[in-house]
Amino acid sequence: MTVVFIRAVILYLLLLAAVRFMGKHQIGELQPSELAVTILISNIATLPVEDTGMPLFTGIIPVLTLACLDVVMSCIGVKSRTVRNLTGGKPVVIVSNGRIDQKKMRDLRFTVDDLIEAMHSLSIFDISEVQYAVVETTGTISIYQKYEYRNVTNKDMRLHGKSIDPPEIIIEDGSVIEENLKRTGIDMSRVNDILKKEKTIAKDIFLMTMDSEGTYSVVRKERSRREKK
Amino acid sequence: MIKRLIAAVSVLLGILAYSAFAALTIRNESRYIISLLDEVKAYSENDDMAAAEEKAAELEKEWFSYRSRMSFMVREEKLNELNVTIAKIRPYSEEANDELEAEISNARRQLEILYREELPLAANIF
Known part of the structure; x- marks a missing residue:
């Protein structure tokens, strides 16, 4: 197991160096360290699945090691620009x-x-x-x-308006999302008033969105529409 | 971020501890099987075949228990290979077969390789 652990560490560092060496063109959307981990984990994870003679721990240990190493490296990278430049490069x-x-x-x-x-x-x-x-x-x-x-902005046009957060999903497939309700700062009684006004109940709503200003849109479930007919 | 970092470091330390535990377990358990093999060999060399046979039976029993414990840490092929060798020891001791000592040496060598492979030595890593 120690051998598997050390091999995983060595391969992680080696692959990271190789991806950095290959340059930005090879990377695509991932950071070099993320790509290194993705390549290694996707390969390692399949081995114990295919080879039943291999103890599961032999697959679990390198995957955990790589994932944890990536977390540790990214945490160090947050604090240290040098480490960040080494692992991720510079723009x-x-x-x-x-x-x-x-x-x-x-x-x-x-x-x-x-x-x-x-x-x-x-x-x-x-x-x-x-x-x-x-x-x-x-x-x-x-x-x-x-x-x-550059595109003309509202500021260029001297148009004044209030900046508010975009609408949140309040009801999804009949269920009220309390977390989003809290974030918009709107209480449940306001939602109930809207539902009353729309002559419906939460269970019959497919999607309801609302922003902090109270502007909302409601999409009813198709089933309830048929039932109405 | 700190919680995640602590979790990652804890998992890494856990893996290191488990790896060390696994290496020690494999070494100790293998050494125990080797000691039983040596005892069978010693009885056989002294022509005490009844004692050798008794020890071989004990070895076989211990081997089955060892095998199930090791299956969590060692590849099945290696255990199967060893199983073939160890399975011959009891019948050979019953028959007082000339091949007994050769099979004991073979099993001994395989067990030594098994636990040495788990040690974090340069030769094993590269």
Whole structure:
């Protein structure tokens, strides 16, 4: 068992180093450490399932070890930027002041196509519209447009309104979600009043959402609609 | 975050403790079986076949109990291999077969390998 434990630790560190070495392009949406753990766990977990001759603990121990190591590493990473940079890498700016840093792109092995693809995903079709672009630690490219191409905001238009949280689900499939009710700061009597006004009961509601201002929408269950007919 | 960190560290410490416990258990239990094997061998060498046969019966009984305990920690193939070797010892001692000592040595070697493989040595890890 000690051997399995030590092997799991070694493989974790090795895979982490390998993923970091492969670079951001290989990562996709996951952090390098998360990818390392995902690859290892998905493989290890299948072994004791397929091989009944292998004690279950031989599968459980490395999976637990990897998951715990990942938690420990991420907790250390929260406190230490050095550890965070080592395990997750740093974001790299590839466009600054509208100028593409070709050397950085070469270092990251990113092609123009990758940049163009990221622009297209944000409905930007001209490189001259890009002010700043950064390759995140997950390998995705974030783009900031030049001032003249940015969308007009309410602030630009000097429109005044109140910022409130989006509506929460209050009733889902006939059940009241107390936790969301508390979060919106609305009491149950207000919900009952609405249900009374809508001439229905909670059990017959498929979905009811409401925000802290009391703006709500109600979707009845199809069954109750048929019953009404 | 701290709760999760404490849980993760606790699980890691638990795994380390269990690993150490498993390595010690395998070593101690295997050494006990080896001591029984040595006793069978000693009786056989002294031509006390009745005592050897009695010890071989005890060895077989202990082996079944050892096998079920070890199945939580050791791969089944290794235990099956050992089972084949140990299963021969009792009949061979009853027949006073010449192969008895060879089989005892074979079982002894397999048990030694079994518990040495559990030790966190460089040779086992890499």
